[in-house]
Amino acid sequence: MILSCDEKTQTVEQPGKIEKTVKTVVPEDLVTLDSTQANRLATLPLKCIQVEYPNKTGQVLNDSADLGTPRELHPAFFGCFDWHSSVHGHWSLVKLLKNFPELEHRDSIINQLKLNISKENIQGELDYFNREQEYSYERMYGWSWLLKLQQELDSWDLEEGKEMAENLQPLSNLIIERYKEFLPKLNYPLRVGTHTNSAFGMSFAYDYAVSSKNEELKLVIEKTARKLYLKDKKCPISWEPDGFDFLSPCLEEVALMQRVLPRDEFQFWISDFLPELKNRNFSMSVGKVSDREDGHLVHLDGLNFARAWVFYRLANEIPTEYGHLKQEGDKHLAYSLPSITDGSYEGEHWLASFALYALSER
Numbered sequence: 343m344i345l346s347c348d349e350k351t352q353t354v355e356q357p358g359k360i361e362k363t364v365k366t367v368v369p370e371d372l373v374t375l376d377s378t379q380a381n382r383l384a385t386l387p388l389k390c391i392q393v394e395y396p397n398k399t400g401q402v403l404n405d406s407a408d409l410g411t412p413r414e415l416h417p418a419f420f421g422c423f424d425w426h427s428s429v430h431g432h433w434s435l436v437k438l439l440k441n442f443p444e445l446e447h448r449d450s451i452i453n454q455l456k457l458n459i460s461k462e463n464i465q466g467e468l469d470y471f472n473r474e475q476e477y478s479y480e481r482m483y484g485w486s487w488l489l490k491l492q493q494e495l496d497s498w499d500l501e502e503g504k505e506m507a508e509n510l511q512p513l514s515n516l517i518i519e520r521y522k523e524f525l526p527k528l529n530y531p532l533r534v535g536t537h538t539n540s541a542f543g544m545s546f547a548y549d550y551a552v553s554s555k556n557e558e559l560k561l562v563i564e565k566t567a568r569k570l571y572l573k574d575k576k577c578p579i580s581w582e583p584d585g586f587d588f589l590s591p592c593l594e595e596v597a598l599m600q601r602v603l604p605r606d607e608f609q610f611w612i613s614d615f616l617p618e619l620k621n622r623n624f625s626m627s628v629g630k631v632s633d634r635e636d637g638h639l640v641h642l643d644g645l646n647f648a649r650a651w652v653f654y655r656l657a658n659e660i661p662t663e664y665g666h667l668k669q670e671g672d673k674h675l676a677y678s679l680p681s682i683t684d685g686s687y688e689g690e691h692w693l694a695s696f697a698l699y700a701l702s703e704r
Contacts, residue, residue, distance in 0.1 A: 368672040373679070375701040380442045386682070386694035387431030388447065390422040391454060396687070398424045402475040417466035418458045422691040426484035426537070430695040432458065433491040437698060440498055452502055459495075459506040464513050471516055481524065482543025485517045487695075489550035496554065514550075518559055521547055525562050531570040533595075535587025535645065540570065541594040548601050567602045571595055575614045583629050588644030588696070592616060593652040600655060609660070619656070622666045628677040637688035643678040647696035650674040654703040668704070675700050 397412040397420070412420040419428035435451050445451070471479060480488075492514040495507035525544075532540040544563045551560035577592035596616060600608055618624055626649070629642035653671035656664040675697070682693040 367669065368676040373672045373675045373701070373704060375441075375698075375704070377442055377444070379701070380438050381446045383694045383698050384435060384438050384445060384447070384451070386690050387422065387434045388451060388454070390687075390691045391428060391431050391435070391458065393421045396423060400424065400479070404475055408473070408475075415470055418460070418463035419467065423687070424691075426480055426487055427692040427695075429484060429491055430487040430692065433487060433494055434695045434698050436491065436494045436498065436503070437702065439500075440494070440503075452500075455506060456502055459509050461509045464509050467513050468516060471513070477520075478524075481520070481538075482540065482547070483537040485521065486543050486546040488517050489514060490546040493546075493550045493553050518556065521559060522562050525566040528566060528570070531595075533591045535582070535584050535589045535591055536641070539589050539591060539594055541567075541591075541598040542589050545594070545598045545601060548598070564602045567598050571599055572611065576617075577615055579616060579618070579626070583642065583645050586638045586641050587629070588641040589648050590645060590652065593649055597652045597655060600659070605660075609663070619667065620663055624666070625670060625673075628674050631678070631681070634681060634689055635686040640689040640693070643682060643689060643693055644696045646674040646678040647693070647700040650700040651703040654700065658703070671700070671704065675704070 394412050399412055399415060401408065401415065403409065416425055416428070419425050419432070422428040422431045432455060435455060438445055439448060439451060470476060488510075492507065492510055495503055495510060498504070498507070528540065532538045532543075544567060548560065548563045550556070551563060574595065577595065579590070579592040582590055582592060592615075596612060596619075599611055599615075603611060612619065629645040629649075631642045632639055634640045634643070650671035653667040653674070657666070657668040657671065678693075679697055682689060682697055
């Protein structure tokens, strides 16, 4: 339970309701990424990146010859229940190793990463993605996390990191080409709170395009974002969340447009799209989880982290007008952060990555 340090008004929170009277001040140590928090978060992907079962492969079968075990189908990313969770579990470990060189079990973590992200294993992943019936596999959620992993490896000065970055690059190149082929065909946005959200699917890819100086990828994302979202106004954020959301459709759109639009244009756009965010009394109910052993209901912990990372980015980059949202991010982060290592495998296999990204954005 998180107690307010300065809470003067009591109200009843309702799902999706935007409150205007309650402000909760979260103690700093609860939402700070320090070595203790880093070691705690590292335990979750470390527990699952080599765990093959249970597993949700999500494959399309032409015939029985396409069948295989998770490790046979995905020799690099077979753990953590599904492919995308395995990918962002690897990202989490790389991120933590880079930021905390004294991370516990450092050598063991590096060895496990090297074992999975080998040249041979990435070729096996390429073979799977090149199956005719798997053209859209993990589009765009898993694609986005794959490029986030590539970006993290590219900026790691450790020799092992450079080797893994080189090994992963052919798969990243394939994903880049698929983005460039798919985005011009996307005539309508996917405004959902789950994997297929098109704004989220472009955000991390845009970060990678900028960091890798890939102008073609950068431009196709900018063009698509403008086509799909530039005319949007008055997003109904009070309707959120749906019961299984782990992303906010309104806020992920903000996160994408904040990346692709020049600052002045973005501020004009967001004033029409979500004008309430500028209100210094803006407050939003956290997504409340009723059962953390239910794989869909626990999505709402992820939603809290995802909301937080958007609030933090706005507060950090435009502090004069949106600095107050840091407090809102802290509230969402603090609600779910204590629970992610105490739940079941339904949340453990993926939530650490969401928490870590939110903490990093903070």
